[in-house]
Amino acid sequence: MQANVVVVGSLNMDLVTRAERLPRPGETVFGQSFGTVHGGKGANQAVAASRLGAQVAMIGCVGSDAYGVQLREGLEAENIDCQAVRTVTQGVSGVALIVVDTNSQNTIVVVPGTNGCLASQDIMAFDGMLQETKVIICQLEVPMETVGHTLKRGRELDKIVILNPAPASGPLPVQWYASVDYLIPNESEAGALTGVTVDSLDSAELAARSLLALGAGKIIVTLGAQGALLVSAQRVMHFAAPKVEAVDATAAGDTFVGAFSAALAAGKGEDDAIRFAQIAAALSVTCAGAQPSIPRLQDVKDFALS
Template sequence: MGDTQNERIERMYDVLVVGSANADLTVRVDRRPGAGETVLGTDLVESAGGKGANQAAAAARLGARTALLAKVGDDAFGELLLEGQREAGTELRHVLVETGARTGTAMIVVGPDGDNSIVVSPGANAHLLPEDVEAAREAIAASAVVSLQLEIPPATVRAAAETARDAGTRVVVNPSPAPDRLDPELLAAADPLVVNEHEARHLTQLVDGTPEAWARSLRDQGARSVVVTLGAEGALALEAGAGEAVAVPGVKAEAVDTTGAGDAFTGALAARLAAGASLPEAARFAVRVGAVAVTRPGAQPSYPTLAELPPEPGQFT
C-alpha cells in the first residue's frame, strides 16, 4: 500500500492512533498478593497511559507527525493525559473531552522482575463512538498509518478500520485485550496484526506452537501480515505473501518496568512503516525502542526519542 512521493507530501499525519487514553495508577510490590492476601507496596504513582495514548506518544517522541483520536473526561486525569500528549508532541485536535465523564483508569501492580498486572476501568473510552470516527474521516484519509487497539468499543474499532481501508490508509492492529475471536473485517484490514506471545496463543489456540506457527495461523485466518513480539527475545515478522517469517533478535536490557513496552513497540513500528520501511525493518527498529522503554519506570515517561536510541546492535542498562 505504498504512496507516491506526491501523496506523502500531502499527508496530514504519519500516524493517527484511534484508541484509549487512561490514567495509570502504579504501585510496585516485592511480590504479588495471592487470593485474599494483602501486601504492602510503594507510594502510588499517577502517570499518563492507555494503549492508544501510549502508542501515539511513542510515535510522536520518535519524530513522526502523530495525532490521537480518543476521549477523556473533564477531570484531573483527563488533563494529565492531555499534558502527556503535549509533552510528546502529539496533535490533540481529535482528542474529545466528554463533559461529566470519568477518564479511563488503569490500576497497575509491578513486581520485582519488572512484569506487571493491569486492570482497566474504561471510563470515557467507552464513549468513543463510530460517529466520532466519521467526524475524523478526512484525518484518517490524510494519514499514512492508522493504529488500532481494543480498549475502546468494538464498533468504533471496526468503523476506524473500515474508514482507513476505504481511504487506502495502512492499518496496524494490536488486538489487546485479546478477544475470544477477532472480527473478520478487522483481521482482514490488519497490515500488520501485532500480537504478543499470550495474545498469539489465545487467538490461534496453538498453546504449544512456535512464533512462526502463530504468525502463519493468524495470516491464514485473514491478517495481511503479522508481527509477534517476543519480549527480550525480539520479534518475528511475517509479511503479506512471504514464504518465510523474519526473526528479529532482541536487544539486551535490564528490565525495570515492562508497563507500556508493547505500546512503545507498536507506536515505533507504525512510525517506521509510515516512513516507508519494510515490515522486518520496522520491527527491528521497534525492538530497539521497546528495549529502551523497559529500562525506565512507567509507560509514556519511559519512551525514548531518536537521540536516545543506542546504536544497532547495542547493549544498555
C-alpha cells in the first residue's frame, strides 16, 4: 500500500473514567464507569484519516507490553500501514488518564512512555514513505527534535505539511513555521503559542495573524461549537460548526485534523476539506471515547445529505 497520508506521532492506551464532575485539586470523586480505549493524538489522527478515505501509514513507537500489542493490532485493523511502528524492547507504552464529566468536558494526563523514544533516525529509516505520500501530519506528543526533523523534511519534499500543536505549553521553535502549510491549534493551543487569550473570533484572528507573521502558511483555529477560523495572507474565513448533541469531546480535534488531511489527499479544495472535517469532528463528539467515536466516510456523507 502506498500511503497518501503519513502520520508521525503518538500511540497511547487511554484509561477513561466518567464522573458527574471533574475533581478539584486534592479532591476525590466517585466515577461512574471505566474503560480502556485506543488513543494517542497521532494514532487518533491516523484512524480518522483512514476511516475517512485516506491510505494511511503511521510512524511511531510502542512498548513490548500488552498495550503495545493491542495498539498495533488496533491500527492494523483500521488498514493502517504499521511497518514504521517500532516496538521498544522492555519499553512501556504511552498511556493517557482521562476523566470526562456530564457536560462532556475532560481533563487528560498523558504519560508518554515509548512515545518519547521516537527519534529522527526512525523518520530517516522510512524516508521513502515520506517521499511517496501527499500529506504529512505531526503533533507534539513525541520528542520536539523528531517533530522538527519531520517538518523540515516534509518541506524539502514539497509535501502538504500539517502541524497540530498539541499539547502546547508555550511558543514553538521559530524555525518550524516556515515548514508548515497548515497549523491547526484549538483555542487554548493558539493562546499558548501566542500569549493571546482566545475567547472570540476576533481574538482567534489576532492569534492566527501573529502565527502567520512567524512564517506559517495558513492557520486553522478550531473553536469547538463556534466552528473553525481559517486565516491566511489572502483571506479570513469563518466556518460554522454543525449542530449536534455533545457526549464526549475527547477526540474531536484529532478527528478534524485526520479528516482535513484525508480530504486534501483526495484532492478536495481547502474550503470543502474544512467543511468535511467539521462534520467529522461534530459526529465524533456524539459518541464516547477517542478512536471509537471517530466516524466513517459514509457517516459523514449521510450527515451532509441530512
